[in-house]
Amino acid sequence: MPFPIVSGLPFHVPAFSVLERDGVFVAVDRLRANWISLNRAGLEALWLLPGRTPAEAARAFAAKQHLPLDEAERLLSIFTTGLAHREFLSTSPIDDDPTTRGEAIRPLQLREVWVATNFECNLSCRHCYLWDRVSSDRRRVSTDALLAMMDDCRALGTEVFYLTGGEPLMRGDLLALVEGATRRSRAILFTNGTLVTDAVASALAIHRDRLVVQVSIEGPDEASNALVRGQGSFDRAMGGIRRLLAAGIRVGVSSTPTNLTAPFVPALTRLLATFSENGRSVDYHHIICVLDAGNARKEGAAELSAETVAGVIEICGEAVRQAGVEGTRTRLKITNEKIFDAIASNGPRKDLCGAGSTILGINADGTLHPCATTMGDSRYALGNLLDDDGGYAPGTIGRLWLEGAPARRVRGFTALSGGHGPAEDYRRFHGGGCWCHAPDPEGDIAAQNPFFRMYEALTEKAIIQCATKEVPPDDPAIASPEPKIFRAMARTRIACAGTRKTADLSRLGLDNGYCNCFA
Numbered sequence: 001m002p003f004p005i006v007s008g009l010p011f012h013v014p015a016f017s018v019l020e021r022d023g024v025f026v027a028v029d030r031l032r033a034n035w036i037s038l039n040r041a042g043l044e045a046l047w048l049l050p051g052r053t054p055a056e057a058a059r060a061f062a063a064k065q066h067l068p069l070d071e072a073e074r075l076l077s078i079f080t081t082g083l084a085h086r087e088f089l090s091t092s093p094i095d096d097d098p099t100t101r102g103e104a105i106r107p108l109q110l111r112e113v114w115v116a117t118n119f120e121c122n123l124s125c126r127h128c129y130l131w132d133r134v135s136s137d138r139r140r141v142s143t144d145a146l147l148a149m150m151d152d153c154r155a156l157g158t159e160v161f162y163l164t165g166g167e168p169l170m171r172g173d174l175l176a177l178v179e180g181a182t183r184r185s186r187a188i189l190f191t192n193g194t195l196v197t198d199a200v201a202s203a204l205a206i207h208r209d210r211l212v213v214q215v216s217i218e219g220p221d222e223a224s225n226a227l228v229r230g231q232g233s234f235d236r237a238m239g240g241i242r243r244l245l246a247a248g249i250r251v252g253v254s255s256t257p258t259n260l261t262a263p264f265v266p267a268l269t270r271l272l273a274t275f276s277e278n279g280r281s282v283d284y285h286h287i288i289c290v291l292d293a294g295n296a297r298k299e300g301a302a303e304l305s306a307e308t309v310a311g312v313i314e315i316c317g318e319a320v321r322q323a324g325v326e327g328t329r330t331r332l333k334i335t336n337e338k339i340f341d342a343i344a345s346n347g348p349r350k351d352l353c354g355a356g357s358t359i360l361g362i363n364a365d366g367t368l369h370p371c372a373t374t375m376g377d378s379r380y381a382l383g384n385l386l387d388d389d390g391g392y393a394p395g396t397i398g399r400l401w402l403e404g405a406p407a408r409r410v411r412g413f414t415a416l417s418g419g420h421g422p423a424e425d426y427r428r429f430h431g432g433g434c435w436c437h438a439p440d441p442e443g444d445i446a447a448q449n450p451f452f453r454m455y456e457a458l459t460e461k462a463i464i465q466c467a468t469k470e471v472p473p474d475d476p477a478i479a480s481p482e483p484k485i486f487r488a489m490a491r492t493r494i495a496c497a498g499t500r501k502t503a504d505l506s507r508l509g510l511d512n513g514y515c516n517c518f519a
Contacts, residue, residue, distance in 0.1 A: 002084050016030075035467055088488075110158050117165055127301040217253055218264070220270070225237070227260040251283060286336065340458045345489060353433075373437075427446065432446075
C-alpha cells in the first residue's frame with residue numbers, strides 16, 4: 001500500500017543500507033523487508049530527502065545536480081511519488097513495527113501436509129536424522145486411517161501432500177496412499193529410489209498428472225554416494241530415476257550435503273543437467289540442510305558450516321548455467337535458488353515459517369506435528385490422532401491444529417525473540433529459517449540456527465540479482481542526472497514450495513516465511 005504524502009510536510013524515509021552492482025544501487029529496508037533499485041542520482045536524492053519539505057529537497061537537489069530549480073522540482077515530484085508508491089517515502093514517521101506472527105496471523109488454510117508413511121528403510125544412511133526410529137520402530141498408521149486423515153486435510157484446504165518415511169515403498173499399500181493423496185490434490189513422493197521397479201513406475205504413472213517423485217542421491221557416482229548411503233545405492237537409485245522418467249513421471253532429486261559429501265554435490269548437479277531418459281529429464285535438484293539428530297549426530301555428519309552449504313548451492317546453480325552455455329538443453333532448476341528468489345522479490349515481512357500454521361505433519365506413530373522437520377522431535381508433537389483401536393475420528397486434525405495448546409505455542413514462536421538483529425540482518429526477508437534447527441526455538445534465531453548465516457548470504461545475493469537483473473550494463477539511465485527507479489520489491493507473496501502469487505492479506509504486512517529446509 002503506498003505511503004501517505006501530504007504537501008508541505010517534511011519527508012521521512014526508512015532506515016536503509018545500500019548494495020551495488022555495476023552502477024545500480026539497491027536501497028534495502030531490512031526492518032520492512034523491502035528494497036528499491038536506483039541509479040546514482042536516485043540514491044543521492046534519496047539521501048537528501050529525510051527531514052526536508054518538497055521545496056527544501058528540490059533546492060538541495062538542484063544544487064547537487066546543477067539543475068534549474070523548476071526542473072529539479074519536476075524530477076523530484078515524479079521520483080518521490082514513485083518512492084511513496086513503493087513504501088520508501090512518507091510524510092508520516094516510519095517507525096519499526098515489533099508485531100510478531102503470533103499476534104498478527106491466524107491459521108486460515110492448511111496448504112501442505114507431510115505424511116510419514118512408515119519409519120523402516122532398506123538403507124542405513126549416515127546422515128539420517130530419524131535413524132533411532134528407522135532402525136527399530138515398525139509402527140505405521142493403517143491405510144484407512146491415513147486416507148481419512150488426508151480427506152480431513154483436504155477439507156481444510158490442503159493443496160499438496162508430501163509422502164515420506166523411512167522409505168515409503170516398503171509399504172505394500174503405498175499405491176493406495178498415492179491415489180488418496182492425488183485425489184483433488186497434488187503429491188510429492190520422497191524415496192531413495194532403490195526400490196523403484198518397472199512395475200512400480202508403471203503403477204505410479206497412473207497419477208503422473210498430480211505426482212512428483214523426489215529421489216535422494218548424494219553424489220555423482222557410486223563412491224561418493226556410498227559415503228553416506230552405502231554400497232550399491234547409486235546405481236539402483238539412478239536406475240529408479242530412469243524407470244520413472246521412462247514412465248512419464250516428473251522427477252526431482254534431493255541431496256543433503258554432509259562433511260563427507262559436500263564437495264561432490266555440484267558434480268551431481270552437472271550429471272543431472274545432462275541426464276535424460278526417453279526424452280525426459282530431471283526437473284530440479286534440491287539441497288537440504290542436514291539436521292543435527294539421529295545418525296547425523298552420531299556420525300558427525302552434521303558438522304558442516306553454513307558457509308559451506310551456501311557455497312554448495314551457489315556452485316550447483318553455476319553448474320546448471322554452465323551446462324546451458326555449453327549447449328545442453330536442460331530443464332533442471334536448483335529449487336533453493338527459486339526459494340530465495342521468492343524471498344527476495346516478494347513481500348511482505350516474514351516471521352519464521354508456516355510450520356503449524358499452513359503446514360502440518362502426520363507421523364508414522366499417529367501423532368500430529370507442525371512439519372516434517374519436527375517429526376523426529378517429540379517435544380513438538382501437537383497431539384495423538386488415533387483412538388485405542390488405531391482408527392481416526394474425523395475432525396481431530398482440525399481440532400488439534402486450530403484449538404490445541406501445543407499448536408498455539410508453536411505459532412507463537414518468532415524470529416524477533418531474544419536478539420536485536422532485525423535492523424542489522426535479513427531475517428525479515430527470510431524469516432529466520434527453520435526454528436527446529438535451533439536448540440531453543442524461543443531464543444535468538446540468529447544465534448540458535450546454525451544455518452542462519454547461509455540464509456543471510458543467499459538472501460543478499462538474491463536481492464542483488466532481483467534488483468539489477470533487468471538493467472543492462474549500457475543502460476543510459478545508470479549515468480543520468482535524473483533520479484531513476486529501476487525496480488522495487490513486489491508486495492505480494494508466493495505460496496511455499498510453489499509459484500502461485502497471492503495478495504498480501506495479512507494484517508500489518510506480516511506473514512509466515514517459506515520452508516528453507518525440505519520443501
